[in-house]
Amino acid sequence: MADVFHVIDSRNAYDDAVAALAGGVGPVAVDAERASGFRYSQRAYLIQVFRREAGTFLFDPTGIDDFTSLHDAIRDEEWVLHAASQDLACLREVGLDPVGIFDTELAARLLGMPRVGLATVVEELLGIRLAKEHSAADWSTRPLPQSWLKYAALDVELLVDVRDRLAERLDEAGKAEIARQEFEATVHREAKPPAAEPWRRLSGIHALRSPRxxxxxxxxxxxxxxxAAETDVAPGRLVPDASLLAVAKALPESKRALADLKAFNGRASRTELDRWWAAIEAARTADPPATRVPSDAPPPPRAWAARNPEADARLRLAKASVVEAAEALGMPVENLLTPDHLRRLAWTPPEEDGPDAIGQALLDLGARAWQVEATSQRIAVAFVQATQSLEDAAHEHS
Structure with a gap:
């Protein structure tokens, strides 16, 4: 590992790095550092790339305005990422979009490793202890300290070795095809559309009942x-959620009352007092939002027994069977089958009985072929058992 790390922020240095990476061998390890919690945007402020026989390169996306040649040089190679779903969006934002990946975190989950953070996985597989003291740093800082750059470089320099060890274990466990399907699904998963009412994500919003x-x-x-968007500062650093909620609960009647509210704090709570007061006044005449949000999702399972006993029985028996299957496969149940898929299926089962109908319904919800193969028969049996148990109970009470 280099003693001094240099950030690539000029075109000449960038071109040299791309040429080196193009001449490297094997998979390409990629990572990105954002400034979540500090900046409004989720853009990458550092992109790390490693390839055997090429080396490690730390790119500054704020200084490099076009990554086309890097993308072209490595696009068709396997990209190795840890928790790829966290980084793909910001990589795509600068034009880096892989064809195929190996996700080391996802592989560790499929193998049933109890802890899947990069430092833990590296230590277990390679016997090397990584310091993670800069994982929550403000990566928009310039210049970036050498200690941060060393941390960032380590995140990719060991990743290909980790990938090789995990691939061996996947082969030994008979899970290589499962992993391939999961990696492919990660690459092709569509981004979630923006929330229709993102303000409802305010922490504690459920405590507010009245439209006002x-x-x-x-x-x-x-x-x-x-x-936050105007200043590129994370919203919570301006005024915390709890402060906005305190104001919404208190409903101050004047700007002075707002200023006197002790629970209303944060760096912009007083410097932008006019802004907040204008918002409160505008809220008085605006059409109030609905107290309940329309949703096509089933209700919380705790309400099923009273509202839909048949669905409750289906879910309980099917969930137990899927948990049993996950334990047999040695992986977390949520990796075997997305819990929301099972809830939707139990609440609104297909019109036809049997594993084929269950399997098609799961595919329609987004399940992978291996998940269908591992769970559809179990779920179909559980649904039949649920119906039978309710019928037996009805006969006993008739």
């Missing part, structure tokens, strides 16, 4: 979001 309180919460969230 909700209207103020919405207006304050929108005012904060606009300021």
């Amino acid at each position: 309180n909700l209207s103020v919460a919405r207006a304050l969230w929108q005012a904060r979001d606009a300021l």
Whole structure:
């Protein structure tokens, strides 16, 4: 490993790095560092790339405005990432989009490793202890300290070795094809559409019941979001969620009352007082939001026994069977089958009985072929058992 790390932020250095990477051998390890919690955007502020016989390169996306040649040089190679779903969006934002990946975190989950953070996986597989003291750093800082760059380089320099060890274990466990399907699904998964009402993600919003309180919460969230986007500062660093919620609960009647509210704090709570007060006043005349959000999702399972006993029985028996299958495969149950898929299936089962109908319904929900193969028969049997148990109970009480 180099003693001094250099950030590539000029075109000449970039071209040299791309040429070196193009001449490297084997998979390409890629990682990205953002400034979550510090900046409004989720852009990458550092992109690390490693390839055997090429070396490690730390790119500054704020200084390099076009990554086309890097993308072309490595696009068709296997990219190795840890928790790829966290980085793919910001990599794609600068034009780096892999064809195929190996996700070391996902592989560790499929193998049933108890802890899947990169440092833990590296230590278990390679016997090397990684320090993670800079994982929550503000990567928009310039210049980046050498200690941060060393941390960032280590994240990719060991990743290909980790990939090789995990691939061996996947082969030994008979899970190589499972992993291939999961990696492919990760690459092709569509980004979630923006929430229709993102302000409802305010922490503690469920405690507000009246339309007036909700209207103020919405207006304050929108005012904060606009300021955060304008200044590229994480919203919570301007005014915390708890402060917005405190105002929405208190409904201050004047700007002075707002300023006197002790629970309303944060670096922009007083410097932008006019902004917040204007939002509160606008909320008074705005159409209030609905107290309940329309959703096609089933209700919380705790309400099923009273509202839909048949669905409750289906879910309980099917869930137990899927858990049993996950234990047999040695992986977390949520990796065997997305819990929401099972809930939707239990709440609204297909019209036809049997594993084929269950399997098609799971595919329609987004399950992979291996998941269908591992669970559809079990779920079909559980649904039949649920129906039979309810019929038996009805006969006993008739």
